[in-house]
Structures are given as structure tokens and as C-alpha cells.
Amino acid sequence: MKNNFDINTIVRANVKVLKPYSSARDEFEDFNTADMTFLDANENPFENGVNRYPDPQQKSVKAILAKQKNVKLNQILLGNGSDEVLDLLFRAFCEPNKDNVITLPPTYGMYGVLANINAVENKEVLLSEDFQPQIEKIMAAVNENTKIIFLCSPNNPTGNSFSDESIAYLLQNFKGLIVIDEAYIDFSQKESWINELDEYPNLIITQTLSKAYGLAGIRLGICYGSTEVISVLNKIKPPYNVNELSQKRALERLDYSEKIKNEITSIVEQRENLLKVLLNINFVDKIYPTEANFILIKVDDANKRYNDLINKGIVIRNRTTQPLCDNCLRLTVGTEVENNKLIEALKEI
Numbered sequence: 217m218k219n220n221f222d223i224n225t226i227v228r229a230n231v232k233v234l235k236p237y238s239s240a241r242d243e244f245e246d247f248n249t250a251d252m253t254f255l256d257a258n259e260n261p262f263e264n265g266v267n268r269y270p271d272p273q274q275k276s277v278k279a280i281l282a283k284q285k286n287v288k289l290n291q292i293l294l295g296n297g298s299d300e301v302l303d304l305l306f307r308a309f310c311e312p313n314k315d316n317v318i319t320l321p322p323t324y325g326m327y328g329v330l331a332n333i334n335a336v337e338n339k340e341v342l343l344s345e346d347f348q349p350q351i352e353k354i355m356a357a358v359n360e361n362t363k364i365i366f367l368c369s370p371n372n373p374t375g376n377s378f379s380d381e382s383i384a385y386l387l388q389n390f391k392g393l394i395v396i397d398e399a400y401i402d403f404s405q406k407e408s409w410i411n412e413l414d415e416y417p418n419l420i421i422t423q424t425l426s427k428a429y430g431l432a433g434i435r436l437g438i439c440y441g442s443t444e445v446i447s448v449l450n451k452i453k454p455p456y457n458v459n460e461l462s463q464k465r466a467l468e469r470l471d472y473s474e475k476i477k478n479e480i481t482s483i484v485e486q487r488e489n490l491l492k493v494l495l496n497i498n499f500v501d502k503i504y505p506t507e508a509n510f511i512l513i514k515v516d517d518a519n520k521r522y523n524d525l526i527n528k529g530i531v532i533r534n535r536t537t538q539p540l541c542d543n544c545l546r547l548t549v550g551t552e553v554e555n556n557k558l559i560e561a562l563k564e565i
Contacts, residue, residue, distance in 0.1 A: 375506030
């Protein structure tokens with residue numbers, strides 16, 4: 217069942233009439249042509265590899281992603297990390313001091329932070345005890361000013377994926393945008409919702425090169441959506457939001473697909489090994505199912521065990537302050553050497 221979604225009903229009024237900034241390189245389509253002389257952007261003319269402004273539309277990176285993900289170039293937006301992509305969504309579709317979004321704690325904390333920064337109400341609807349969306353409560357929280365529902369699947373910090381049925385129901389029945397944050401999808405057996413982009417015009421997928429691709433340091437976030445949604449976001453994004461060095465490093469890494477697959481396989485294998493070991497740690501009360509590169513565990517005293525590990529030189533994440541995560545710790549899956557160090561420390565304390 218398709219959703220009768222009309223993007224014009226949710227774009228901010230000022231964004232609709234906004235004339236975007238046109239950079240020098242936006243005005244000249246073939247700016248990489250070798251025989252052109254560029255005297256348009258007030259750059260330093262002495263070549264050093266980064267004296268020219270970067271491609272504002274990151275076409276080379278998008279071309280690889282489009283081929284790998286089987287989407288069109290104009291269905292992709294790249295950002296300075298996923299946080300910039302998420303912020304652009306607030307700025308394009310949510311009217312400050314009027315509109316609201318819905319988040320499902322425990323979840324990624326930046327959704328709420330960005331809502332506060334943009335003066336947008338954040339309606340929190342807790343996940344169920346097994347960390348699944350409570351559809352009836354979500355739909356009951358929706359009103360005429362609800363513009364976005366954020367779904368993190370696999371979810372951070374819980375590690376589990378949301379049911380396809382729940383996500384499909386929201387896509388079909390909510391008249392605003394559904395943002396599915398798939399930062400950890402590469403570690404899951406589930407298919408990405410990117411395959412459903414043409415089916416649901418209100419679907420937005422965010423992914424990242426920070427996790428499975430091992431490029432957290434270059435800060436490159438990815439947004440996939442309808443051409444209409446991406447067009448709106450392009451109107452308000454900074455002209456040169458992804459720098460030249462990040463684009464070059466992304467191109468290099470994306471070319472090594474087999475190496476990336478091997479690293480993902482190793483992380484998943486190490487995750488399964490860790491899960492087996494955790495079963496025999498006496499202060500671990502519960503191990504939650506995970507499809508990510510981390511494991512959420514419930515322990516006897518999260519603050520104590522966090523400090524125990526810090527004292528042994530191991531940093532994990534204490535999530536005990538999060539809803540439904542009382543006395544919970546989140547363990548990132550590292551290399552075999554790092555995981556063995558963690559296992560030894562767990563056994564000693």
C-alpha cells in the first residue's frame with residue numbers, strides 16, 4: 217500500500233521560496249576538465265593538491281555509491297558526517313517553535329540534541345521491553361505538526377533491528393518523513409530499506425562510512441531519498457560541505473569492496489565469539505541480541521563495572537542512564553587482540 221505523501225505539505229515555507237547559493241563550481245558543470253583555466257573562485261592558483269575548492273556535489277563519490285546501491289545520482293546527498301545530514305532534515309522540514317518529531321528511546325542521542333538546537337519539539341515514545349517500536353503509541357503521538365519519525369535500525373545502543381512489519385506500517389500510514397538510520401546495517405543479515413526507496417516517497421535512509429567502512433575520521437554521512445527530497449536538501453546544504461581530502465579518501469576506500477567485506481566478516485565473527493564468552497561472566501545478567509558491531513549487556517552494577525574496566529585501560533560505554541537500559545553497558549567489537557584484552561579483564565574483575 218503506497219502512502220499518498222506530498223512533499224509540498226511538509227517543506228518549510230521559507231525553504232520553498234529559497235534561492236540557493238550558487239557556487240562557482242555549481243555554475244560550470246564540467247569543472248574537472250583538464251584543459252580549463254579557472255579564474256572564477258578567487259582561489260590561490262599555485263597547485264598543491266587542495267588549492268582548488270572541492271566538487272560541491274561530490275559526483276565521483278556519488279557515482280560509486282549509486283552503482284553499489286543501485287540508486288540514481290540524484291537520490292544521494294553527502295554530508296559532513298551523518299549529523300550534518302540529520303541537521304539538514306530538521307532545517308528543511310521542521311518549523312522552529314511549531315513542529316515536532318518523534319524518536320524512540322533508547323536510541324541515538326543526536327536526534328534529540330538536533331531537535332533542541334532547531335527549536336523543534338522531540339516527542340519520545342519508548343520502545344517496548346524487547347526494544348521494538350510501539351506502533352499504536354507512536355501513531356497516537358502524531359499530530360498535524362509531526363514532520364519526522366526517526367527509526368534507528370539496527371538500533372543504537374540496543375543492537376537489534378526493528379521488524380519489517382512495523383516499519384512498513386509507519387511508511388504506509390504516516391504522512392510525514394520516516395528516517396531510517398542504517399549506520400550499522402552492514403553488520404546485519406537484514407536487507408537495507410534502500411531497496412524500497414521507489415515504493416515509499418516519504419522514506420529516507422541515512423548511512424555512513426564511519427562504521428563498516430572504517431572511515432570515521434573523514435566524517436562522511438550519506439542520505440538516500442526521493443529525488444524531490446534530495447533536491448530540497450541540496451537547496452540548503454553548504455556549498456562545499458564535503459572537503460577534497462574526505463572525497464579522495466572515500467573514493468580510495470570504496471574501491472576496496474572485498475577488503476571491506478572481509479573486515480565486516482571478521483567483526484561479525486569476533487562478535488559471535490564475544491557473545492559466547494559473555495555467557496560465562498558471573499556479573500553479566502543479560503546479553504541482548506545484536507545485529508551491529510557492538511553488544512549491549514546488563515550487569516549487576518554498571519557504574520562499578522565501567523570503572524573496573526577503565527582501571528584496566530579499557531573504555532566502553534555506560535548506558536545505564538538511558539531508558540530501559542538500567543545497569544547496561546555497550547561493548548564495541550574490536551580486533552581479536554582488543555577483544556582478548558577485554559575478555560581477560562572481564563574474567564579478572
